[in-house]
Amino acid sequence: MRPLIHLTAPSGWINDPHAITVRDGVHHLFHQYVPDSLVHDPACRWGHAVSPDLVHWEHRPVAIEPGDGDDGIWTGSLAQADDGPVILYTSVRSADYGMGRVRRAVPVDDRWDQWVKEEIVAQAPEDLDLIAYRDPFVMREKDGWRFFIGAGSRDGHAMALTYPSRNLHEWTYDGVAAERATTQTEPVWTGRLWECPQFVDVDGIWAMISSVWDDDVLHYAAYGLGRYDGGRFSATSWGRLSHGNSYYAPSVFRDAEGRPSLMFWMREVMDAEQGWAGCLSVPHRLVATDDGRLGTILHPQIRRRFGPGDPSDAARRPVLLSWRPSNGSVLHLGEGARLNRHGKVLTLRLGSGAPRSMPFRGGAVEVLLDGPALEVFSAGDVLGSPIPPVDGVGVEGGRLTASAYEGGEYE
Numbered sequence: 256m257r258p259l260i261h262l263t264a265p266s267g268w269i270n271d272p273h274a275i276t277v278r279d280g281v282h283h284l285f286h287q288y289v290p291d292s293l294v295h296d297p298a299c300r301w302g303h304a305v306s307p308d309l310v311h312w313e314h315r316p317v318a319i320e321p322g323d324g325d326d327g328i329w330t331g332s333l334a335q336a337d338d339g340p341v342i343l344y345t346s347v348r349s350a351d352y353g354m355g356r357v358r359r360a361v362p363v364d365d366r367w368d369q370w371v372k373e374e375i376v377a378q379a380p381e382d383l384d385l386i387a388y389r390d391p392f393v394m395r396e397k398d399g400w401r402f403f404i405g406a407g408s409r410d411g412h413a414m415a416l417t418y419p420s421r422n423l424h425e426w427t428y429d430g431v432a433a434e435r436a437t438t439q440t441e442p443v444w445t446g447r448l449w450e451c452p453q454f455v456d457v458d459g460i461w462a463m464i465s466s467v468w469d470d471d472v473l474h475y476a477a478y479g480l481g482r483y484d485g486g487r488f489s490a491t492s493w494g495r496l497s498h499g500n501s502y503y504a505p506s507v508f509r510d511a512e513g514r515p516s517l518m519f520w521m522r523e524v525m526d527a528e529q530g531w532a533g534c535l536s537v538p539h540r541l542v543a544t545d546d547g548r549l550g551t552i553l554h555p556q557i558r559r560r561f562g563p564g565d566p567s568d569a570a571r572r573p574v575l576l577s578w579r580p581s582n583g584s585v586l587h588l589g590e591g592a593r594l595n596r597h598g599k600v601l602t603l604r605l606g607s608g609a610p611r612s613m614p615f616r617g618g619a620v621e622v623l624l625d626g627p628a629l630e631v632f633s634a635g636d637v638l639g640s641p642i643p644p645v646d647g648v649g650v651e652g653g654r655l656t657a658s659a660y661e662g663g664e665y666e
Contacts, residue, residue, distance in 0.1 A: 256526055256644050258626040259556065259573055259665060262312050262535040263524075268292045269302065269533040271451065272518045274333035274342060275508035281512075282306045283367055284518070285342075286535065287320060287330065293525065293532040297327045297352050301344065303368065309510070309556040310662065311539045316368045319344065319360055323372050325584050329355060330390045330451055330504070334400060334423055341423045342370060343402055345389040353377055355389040357404065359423070376426050377404070377418055384409045387468075388416075390451045392507075401486055403432055405465065407448030411437040415452040415463065417486045433463055433479070433488040443495045445477045453507045454483060455515050458543040460599060463488050464496060464517070466504050476519070478549045494548050498613035501602065501639040502536065515541040516554060523641040524628050534628055536639060546616075552634020553621060564659025566648035569624045573660035576622040576648065580615075584652025586622065589645035594622065594631070596653075601633060603640055613638040624648075626665060 257263055268289035276283045289295065301319040304312045305504030319328045324346065331344030337390050340362060345355035357377040360370040370571045379388040392593040393402040399421040407413045414434035418426040430452075437447045448471075449465035456462075461483040467474040476497040479490030496505070502519040511514045517552050525532035539551035553575075561575045568574050569589075578586055580596035587593050596615055616634040623630040629642040648657070 256339070256525070256530060256626045256665065257531070258534060258628045259663060260310055260537055260560070260660065261521070261524070261625050261628045262286075263510065263531050263533070264288060264290075264302065265314055266291060266530045267532070268293065269294060269531070270299075270520045270522075271330045271504035271534065272506040272520060272535050273330050275506055275518065276333050276335060276340075277509070277511050278335070280307065280511070282309055282333045283333075284312070284535075285333070287520075288317065293527055293530070297347060297349070299327045299329060300329050301370075309554060310560055315366070316517075318368065319370050319372070319393075324348075325358070325372070327352065331357075332391060332393045332402070334393045334395070336423055343376070343391045343393050345391065346375065347389070353387040353389070354385065354441075357391045357402070357426075372426075376424065377402075377428070379406070380416070380428050383416075384504070392453045394454065402426070403452050403454060405449045405452045407468070411447060412485040413437060413446055413449045413465070415449055415465075415488070417485060429486050432486055433490065435479075435490075435493075437469065443477050443493050445493065446474060451504050451506070454488060455507050457515050457541045458551060460543045460549075461488065462541070462549050463490065464505060464507060464549075473522070476502060476505050479549070480549055492547065496549060496551070496637075498638040499611040499635060499640050501641060502637070504652070507541070510538070510540070517541060517551065519639060521628060521639050521641075525641070526627065529563050536630060537623065537625075539637065542635060544635045548635055551632070551637050552635065553623065553630075553632055557623075558658055560662055561658040562661045564657045566655065566657045568647040568657065568659040569648055572664045573623065574648075575657075575658045576624070577656045578620045578622060578650070578653055579618070580620060580653035584650070586653075586655070587647075587649040587651070588622075588624065588629070589643055589647060592645070594620075596620075601631070601638070603629075603631070603638065605640070605642065611638060611640055
């Protein structure tokens with residue numbers, strides 16, 4: 256079964272979204288893509304999809320392919336310069352996939368369907384003893400441009416390195432923008448490598464968002480809040496952005512209103528019989544919470560697509576449930592899946608599998624069901640998970656209401 260409002264590949268494998276950009280009212284989304292495979296392969300391409308509204312997506316031709324010195328095209332970002340767009344991507348080689356290089360690409364057509372590769376603009380600094388170097392994120396600054404790239408040192412420090420440029424061609428290594436030791440575990444552990452580090456101003460507060468990696472194990476998304484100035488970020492607090500085992504590699508973007516937003520890769524969501532694996536979350540909007548955290552909420556573009564409905568609609572179209580759980584209450588989601596509240600914790604159980612938990616801070620819990628994809632929103636916290644298709648919803652305790660997607664039904 257394929258979800259209706261979560262982007263999947265037509266066939267094959269999909270992972271990290273990146274370079275999400277609004278241009279002339281059209282959202283361009285690029286992503287890691289391995290055609291004709293249900294598992295990751297280092298020889299990734301850049302897939303491309305477009306949408307007028309962040310809900311309805313149309314797949315476009317593969318934007319960048321391996322070859323010309325690249326054994327794989329890994330994550331990167333896009334700069335909209337006055338003289339045209341530029342992609343900075345991670346060029347990897349089979350000799351050491353972990354140590355990438357940063358390479359430019361520019362479009363050869365106005366639809367951004369085809370891109371031509373240009374020069375390598377950055378490689379790992381020789382004076383740092385690194386085990387990984389990848390995932391450039393570029394942003395405009397007053398005097399030009401700056402990109403940040405994830406790195407991990409052999410002595411156990413996750414870091415973001417930084418490079419400024421005036422012309423998007425010539426980049427100068429400018430040192431370590433931020434770092435944290437893997438031995439630091441409170442209030443959250445941030446791993447040995449920051450994959451996809453990104454910096455964004457959220458309601459006047461600077462945030463660094465990264466994906467937590469250690470020894471080829473992908474964990475979750477984390478963040479730091481603090482001060483940013485001149486290519487340096489100093490965190491005053493740290494937190495966990497995502498919960499569960501599915502969300503990873505969020506990509507930050509500004510939506511059509513200029514508000515900070517993101518989309519996650521959702522692992523484990525797949526249909527082997529249909530020949531696809533992995534999906535992307537629906538868009539979320541980033542918010543600074545009243546209690547000093549960074550959180551995400553369901554993007555308004557998604558919410559406005561839902562109208563009056565019933566929990567039973569989950570069998571034929573996406574539903575958005577609003578649940579106000581009392582302590583000890585249970586939300587049943589089809590056969591064998593249930594969401595429990597016990598005190599300040601929400602726990603998702605899928606059959607006999609390991610539980611997946613997130614904080615409960617009060618108020619309504621929103622549950623988005625879209626075929627095999629589940630997203631749970633609660634006071635800025637968010638949990639993603641695969642789920643067996645839900646044919647019925649029941650509740651033991653608390654109040655439950657539902658709205659249903661008005662844009663179509665499952666095939």
